[in-house]
Amino acid sequence: MSQAQALEGQDTLLELENVHMYFGKVAALAGVDLQVRKGEIHSIIGPNGAGKTVMMNCINGLYAPQKGSIRYKGETINPLKPHLRAQLGISRTFQKIELFGGMSVLDNIRLGRHINLKSGIFSGSFYLGKTKREEIAARKFIEEEIIDLLEIESIRDKTVHMLPYGLQKRVELGRALALEPELLLLDEPLAGLNLEEVEDMARFILDINEEERWKVTCILVEHDMGVVMDISSRVFVLNFGNRITDGSPEEVQSNPEVIKAYLGEEDLYATRR
Amino acid sequence: MSHVWLPCGDYHQTYEEDQGWWQTTFIKTKMVLLLLVVFVGIPQFLDDYWISVGTMVGYTAMGALGVQLLIGYAGLITLGHAAFIAVGAYTSTLMVLQVPWPQFMIDWGLAYPVSILAAAVTAGIWSVLFGLPSAKVKGFYLILTTMAAQFITVDFILTQYVSQIGGRGQAFSLPPGTIKIGPWIIDTETEVYYTMAVLITLMVIVLANLLRSKAGRAWVAIRDNDIAAEALGINIVWYKLLAFFVAGAMAGVAGAFWVSNTAALSPEHFPWFWSLWLVGVILIGGVGSIHGAVFGSIFMVVVMELLQMAVIPLSIYYPKLLMDFAFIKDMAFGLAICAFLIYEPNGLAYRWWQIKNYFNLWPFSY
Numbered sequence: 001m002s003q004a005q006a007l008e009g010q011d012t013l014l015e016l017e018n019v020h021m022y023f024g025k026v027a028a029l030a031g032v033d034l035q036v037r038k039g040e041i042h043s044i045i046g047p048n049g050a051g052k053t054v055m056m057n058c059i060n061g062l063y064a065p066q067k068g069s070i071r072y073k074g075e076t077i078n079p080l081k082p083h084l085r086a087q088l089g090i091s092r093t094f095q096k097i098e099l100f101g102g103m104s105v106l107d108n109i110r111l112g113r114h115i116n117l118k119s120g121i122f123s124g125s126f127y128l129g130k131t132k133r134e135e136i137a138a139r140k141f142i143e144e145e146i147i148d149l150l151e152i153e154s155i156r157d158k159t160v161h162m163l164p165y166g167l168q169k170r171v172e173l174g175r176a177l178a179l180e181p182e183l184l185l186l187d188e189p190l191a192g193l194n195l196e197e198v199e200d201m202a203r204f205i206l207d208i209n210e211e212e213r214w215k216v217t218c219i220l221v222e223h224d225m226g227v228v229m230d231i232s233s234r235v236f237v238l239n240f241g242n243r244i245t246d247g248s249p250e251e252v253q254s255n256p257e258v259i260k261a262y263l264g265e266e267d268l269y270a271t272r273r
Numbered sequence: 274m275s276h277v278w279l280p281c282g283d284y285h286q287t288y289e290e291d292q293g294w295w296q297t298t299f300i301k302t303k304m305v306l307l308l309l310v311v312f313v314g315i316p317q318f319l320d321d322y323w324i325s326v327g328t329m330v331g332y333t334a335m336g337a338l339g340v341q342l343l344i345g346y347a348g349l350i351t352l353g354h355a356a357f358i359a360v361g362a363y364t365s366t367l368m369v370l371q372v373p374w375p376q377f378m379i380d381w382g383l384a385y386p387v388s389i390l391a392a393a394v395t396a397g398i399w400s401v402l403f404g405l406p407s408a409k410v411k412g413f414y415l416i417l418t419t420m421a422a423q424f425i426t427v428d429f430i431l432t433q434y435v436s437q438i439g440g441r442g443q444a445f446s447l448p449p450g451t452i453k454i455g456p457w458i459i460d461t462e463t464e465v466y467y468t469m470a471v472l473i474t475l476m477v478i479v480l481a482n483l484l485r486s487k488a489g490r491a492w493v494a495i496r497d498n499d500i501a502a503e504a505l506g507i508n509i510v511w512y513k514l515l516a517f518f519v520a521g522a523m524a525g526v527a528g529a530f531w532v533s534n535t536a537a538l539s540p541e542h543f544p545w546f547w548s549l550w551l552v553g554v555i556l557i558g559g560v561g562s563i564h565g566a567v568f569g570s571i572f573m574v575v576v577m578e579l580l581q582m583a584v585i586p587l588s589i590y591y592p593k594l595l596m597d598f599a600f601i602k603d604m605a606f607g608l609a610i611c612a613f614l615i616y617e618p619n620g621l622a623y624r625w626w627q628i629k630n631y632f633n634l635w636p637f638s639y
Contacts, residue, residue, distance in 0.1 A: 060504060086506030098501035100494055111494050115506035117487045121515065124486035125479040131486050132289075139288040179506065 012074075013038045013183055013217050014059065019068035021054055021241075028054040029065065030241040036183070036219060041209050043220045043228045046238035047261070052221045053095055055238070056185050059219070060092050061085045072183070087115050091181035093172045095188045095221075101161035105171050106139075108160055109146055112178025113138045145213070146174045150204060166197035173204060177216075184208065186220045190227060202227050229253065237261070292485075311470050321462045326578050328462070328534060331469035334570035335527035336547075337554040338476055338563065339520035344552065345561040346484065347516035348496030349407055350415060352548050353422035357521045359543035360399045360426060361392035361528025363435055366445050366538050368392075369452070371438070382453035385533070389472075392529035393522040399426070400521020401514050408510040423545045432540045444539035452533045459533045472530055476523055481563055483519065492516055546603075553606055557613045559620025568621040573609070580605055 014036040021029040028051045036042045044052050057063040059070060061082035069076050077085055091112075100108055117138060119131040147153055150170050155163060160171060169189060176184060186205065190198050208214045222228050228235060229249040237244040237252060239261045245252055252258055285291040295301045315327050336358055343349045368388035378384050403422035407415050436443055452459045459468055483489045491512045494502035503509055532538055550573070558569020581598060588595035617624060 062500065082503040083506045083508045086504060092504050094501065098498050100497040102497060103493065107490060111490050111505055114487060114491060119487065121488055124483050124488055127482040127486065135292060135486060136288050139292060175505070
């Protein structure tokens with residue numbers, strides 16, 4: 001793929017080196033290496049229980065790997081708590097939607113702006129000029145950059161738990177995007193969506209990745225092979241906590257080990273297409 | 274938060290309008306009327322008895338607002354709020370009595386206001402101290418640590434040590450004229466009521482503002498889903514402690530105010546039951562809304578007063594009724610909570626919201 005070649009010279013944004021993560025005696029990750037270059041969509045695929053989400057949680061800081069280092073922009077971020085990693089520009093969505101159900105769509109996305117709001121508690125208590133200006137600016141950003149991009153104008157005041165699943169996924173993407181991240185971890189953004197919603201979501205992911213305004217590097221965990229092979233610049237295959245291969249979609253599809261371990265003994269199957 | 278229904282054809286044109294309080298003329302009129310009732314209607318047209326009931330409502334609401342912030346918004350269940358009210362009350366009293374105030378501070382009536390601020394800060398810090406376990410524990414364990422706050426603070430430190438300051442033994446009393454705000458000496462029911470009204474208005478404004486800015490959203494996020502909150506860059510421990518600080522500071526103000534109402538202070542004013550009572554207030558009023566804390570306070574105080582009024586004529590026939598009124602009150606409290614949990618678990622605030630909605634949509638059903 002030409003995009004992969006274009007990205008060849010780019011800097012490494014995130015690097016996992018020999019990461020081990022054990023739960024008791026179970027090795028969820030047994031020495032994983034991963035390099036994510038700036039500007040790419042790097043997919044992680046693998047059978048259920050391969051350790052994909054564990055990898056996401058290690059990058060995001062929800063899990064602390066027992067061994068190995070995680071470097072972001074060349075700095076080791078292992079000891080940092082998730083909220084500090086978010087402040088460095090790592091944002092994520094979750095496999096099972098983790099929105100704030102009782103809040104409106106707008107408030108959920110506003111929460112994504114949390115790290116960009118700087119006014120203090122005293123200013124907040126009286127809604128003084130600084131807080132007020134900040135809130136208006138945040139609202140402007142949310143409306144004009146995110147709600148407009150994700151086409152969710154009509155639901156901005158709706159309570160989130162009343163929304164259909166597909167829209168909730170979209171709101172979650174919006175919330176993650178409101179942090180203006182440099183690295184976005186997408187944990188199964190397409191799971192449970194219908195064909196139309198899948199196409200929309202894939203389009204949003206490509207927009208976020210390619211548009212000058214965003215240029216967000218994405219790590220995508222997904223089971224929908226059609227989409228993964230279409231939009232990824234590189235694909236990382238994981239099985240039982242071990243890396244099987246890491247390369248362009250074409251390489252991965254023709255790798256006999258991948259076909260054996262993940263895609264089954266028979267030919268490559270793709271869900272839904 | 275644009276949950277406001279605008280008349281047909283009336284649109285917001287700026288984000289500022291859309292995010293503002295009091296968005297329509299009708300709401301503005303309504304709120305001004307409410308302020309008029311609170312600041313003019315009640316103190317000028319009711320007798321002293323009902324004014325003192327109003328003061329009690331305000332005092333309860335001050336405590337309940339803090340509990341509401343902790344339980345309703347930040348999801349940190351507390352059963353020790355009376356301890357922080359007590360810390361505020363004792364800080365204020367000790368400052369008024371023991372600090373060698375320069376004469377001009379006393380002349381200008383600054384001693385008591387300064388002591389209210391100091392009470393807020395002290396109670397806030399004390400509250401943070403007992404909130405520290407919230408970094409590690411949740412749910413039942415946190416309830417126990419807050420209960421520890423109650424027993425350590427009130428039953429141990431205040432009763433055994435602080436009460437001995439000045440050699441008065443159990444109770445402190447504040448000589449007439451010591452509670453002075455500016456030119457006003459707070460000693461009649463009406464003046465106490467006004468002090469309460471100003472403080473509660475300020476507290477509601479502060480809490481409402483916090484809830485529509487960064488901190489408030491972070492609290493609700495932590496309550497609803499702490500893992501997602503963390504992934505969004507919210508420092509969970511910091512915001513939990515901030516919730517404890519703000520709630521404690523509000524309790525401190527409530528305590529400092531309480532002194533002006535009674536002019537006397539003893540640890541018995543802050544039993545563990547008062548902590549429980551405040552939780553009951555927000556359960557009845559509605560968890561997770563400022564309206565809830567206020568409605569709950571009005572309901573509890575007024576219902577208890579009406580109950581007492583009903584008991585007084587009966588006590589001619591059953592003298593024990595009045596003697597044991599405290600128990601009747603407790604029973605009514607328990608009954609009210611049970612009834613609300615079964616029939617209106619969302620509290621009075623939800624009912625209020627339903628009524629408002631009904632009239633907003635009237636004459637259509639949806």
